[in-house]
Amino acid sequence: MMLCEICHKNEATIHMQEIHGGEKKSLNICSECAASHKIVGSDVDGLNLAEMLYDFSSKMLASQGKNSDDSALFPSFPLNVDGSLICGECGWDMEAFRGTGRLGCAKCYEVFAPLLQEAIASMHKGVVHVGKELSLSKKRSGRTSKRDLRFEIALLEAELEEHVRREEYEEAAAIRDKIKTIQAKIKTGRKRGKN
Amino acid sequence: MNSGQVDKLVAKRVGWLADCGPDDDISISTRIRLARNLLDFPFPIQADEAVLKSVALGVKTAVRDSGALKSPVVIEMEDISDVDGGVLVERRLISGELLQRPVGAALLLDGEESLSVMVNEEDHLRLQTIRPGLALSEAWNAINEMDDRISSGLNFAFDPFLGFLTSCPTNVGTGMRASVMLHLPALALTGHMDTLTQGVAKLGLAVRGMFGEGTGNLGNICQISNQSTLGESEEDILKRLNAVITQVVNHEKNARSKLLETRENFLLDSVGRAYGTLKYAYSISSQEALNSLSMLRLGVDLGLVKSVDIHDVNELFILVQPAHLQKNAGKILSSKERDEVRASILRSNLRRAE
Numbered sequence: 001m002m003l004c005e006i007c008h009k010n011e012a013t014i015h016m017q018e019i020h021g022g023e024k025k026s027l028n029i030c031s032e033c034a035a036s037h038k039i040v041g042s043d044v045d046g047l048n049l050a051e052m053l054y055d056f057s058s059k060m061l062a063s064q065g066k067n068s069d070d071s072a073l074f075p076s077f078p079l080n081v082d083g084s085l086i087c088g089e090c091g092w093d094m095e096a097f098r099g100t101g102r103l104g105c106a107k108c109y110e111v112f113a114p115l116l117q118e119a120i121a122s123m124h125k126g127v128v129h130v131g132k133e134l135s136l137s138k139k140r141s142g143r144t145s146k147r148d149l150r151f152e153i154a155l156l157e158a159e160l161e162e163h164v165r166r167e168e169y170e171e172a173a174a175i176r177d178k179i180k181t182i183q184a185k186i187k188t189g190r191k192r193g194k195n
Numbered sequence: 196m197n198s199g200q201v202d203k204l205v206a207k208r209v210g211w212l213a214d215c216g217p218d219d220d221i222s223i224s225t226r227i228r229l230a231r232n233l234l235d236f237p238f239p240i241q242a243d244e245a246v247l248k249s250v251a252l253g254v255k256t257a258v259r260d261s262g263a264l265k266s267p268v269v270i271e272m273e274d275i276s277d278v279d280g281g282v283l284v285e286r287r288l289i290s291g292e293l294l295q296r297p298v299g300a301a302l303l304l305d306g307e308e309s310l311s312v313m314v315n316e317e318d319h320l321r322l323q324t325i326r327p328g329l330a331l332s333e334a335w336n337a338i339n340e341m342d343d344r345i346s347s348g349l350n351f352a353f354d355p356f357l358g359f360l361t362s363c364p365t366n367v368g369t370g371m372r373a374s375v376m377l378h379l380p381a382l383a384l385t386g387h388m389d390t391l392t393q394g395v396a397k398l399g400l401a402v403r404g405m406f407g408e409g410t411g412n413l414g415n416i417c418q419i420s421n422q423s424t425l426g427e428s429e430e431d432i433l434k435r436l437n438a439v440i441t442q443v444v445n446h447e448k449n450a451r452s453k454l455l456e457t458r459e460n461f462l463l464d465s466v467g468r469a470y471g472t473l474k475y476a477y478s479i480s481s482q483e484a485l486n487s488l489s490m491l492r493l494g495v496d497l498g499l500v501k502s503v504d505i506h507d508v509n510e511l512f513i514l515v516q517p518a519h520l521q522k523n524a525g526k527i528l529s530s531k532e533r534d535e536v537r538a539s540i541l542r543s544n545l546r547r548a549e
Contacts, residue, residue: 132358
């Protein structure tokens with residue numbers, strides 16, 4: 001097991017590479033340190049949905065108590081007394097999550113996204129659901145289907161991977177922004193649908 | 196009353212074993228399960244008793260109203276004895292986990308033991324179907340229809356990115372685990388099981404023992420199932436699994452013909468000794484019984500033993516399990532007593548079968 005290069009305690013599960021003026025730098029860290037140091041770089045493995053969500057979560061953490069533009073997109077979740085994540089819906093906290101590897105409710109998937117997403121990426125073939133949908137009658141609204149948007153994201157992701165492989169980071173970043181926009185569309189759409 | 200339901204089950208042959216035809220001699224059974232949760236309630240692990248009970252009530256009502264199960268039977272885990280719980284586990288209708296937290300935990304079962312729903316296991320609902328033989332697409336059609344019916348009456352937790360949300364992230368997405376139980380005695384006899392396990396693992400599939408994780412290679416029976424539930428459609432997962440199973444079955448067939456061709460005496464000796472042990476032992480452990488039954492089953496499959504019917508052998512794999520032994524004996528048995536009762540059941544059933 002590779003240890004995190006920041007805390008030297010946990011397993012390094014995030015592996016990043018950055019290129020500065022032709023010089024390659026790599027950093028191997030754990031998810032906690034990544035979250036606390038708000039490290040988001042042009043990381044090769046992570047330039048995918050998992051990383052997007054991870055990025056989302058570090059923003060979420062950063063936006064605690066601040067009035068950032070993102071606050072509508074990334075609502076601030078309550079934190080535990082020690083500052084760690086806790087689900088406001090069911091009370092599931094970091095300790096419970098770590099101890100069991102399970103989640104307490106559907107909402108936990110959003111709350112624990114920072115720790116969850118890379119784990120999900122490592123245990124599954126992909127990071128986006130492409131299987132059966134809830135039957136049509138169950139969908140909350142009939143607007144442009146989230147499924148179409150999701151497929152668009154999946155396509156963009158493939159494109160993005162290709163750019164990263166070719167080390168075309170500018171293009172990759174542009175696509176990453178596109179994906180974020182679509183993702184935000186889905187998120188806000190879901191919220192509106194709920195109310 | 197609940198105990199009566201288990202009595203009725205025990206009186207019948209195991210559904211997923213009963214009909215297996217001559218082509219099913221290597222693939223014993225196919226199982227698919229879907230994990231589903233209700234959006235508005237915490238998952239069972241974080242739910243208090245009141246929540247568990249209202250989830251159970253809601254699910255039972257919805258399943259009944261959906262008509263997804265024919266003449267459904269409801270078995271509440273709080274109401275049944277340890278032995279009855281064990282019987283359900285041995286028939287693969289419930290998991291051990293369902294018994295560990297019995298409040299609000301229930302099994303909903305159709306009359307034929309082929310479709311069922313576990314309520315308040317790791318997830319609020321675990322839909323399951325088991326069929327004899329290799330029947331992935333048939334099983335998928337059945338469980339997909341059951342899922343459609345049940346979901347019309349319930350508000351499932353579903354995320355457009357992550358699919359069906361499950362208590363454990365290993366199940367998120369399709370929530371589907373499909374597994375096929377295989378009998379691979381020739382691969383075991385020729386020492387190929389480890390290679391097989393490693394090869395299958397490389398393809399992203401899991402190999403486990405007869406009764407799930409950690410049950411080893413008992414009776415040369417293993418289950419091959421999908422690991423990943425996200426990023427691939429149900430159909431693609433099943434196609435991949437089917438392709439691998441078909442290959443494994445072919446390897447087993449080849450190993451069988453090779454054994455017949457080149458080591459017939461060794462094969463006859465292994466089968467004959469196993470048959471003799473089963474027919475004449477007065478005390479036999481579960482492990483020895485399962486391994487001997489495996490050899491006998493191979494002998495029947497290859498036509499070396501003609502006096503016994505394959506169905507009777509299949510049934511014995513379940514009847515020699517501890518809970519079935521105690522259920523049929525009508526009392527709790529010590530380990531030593533179980534070995535004796537097991538031997539007695541084997542003697543009488545094999546004699547009757549001849």
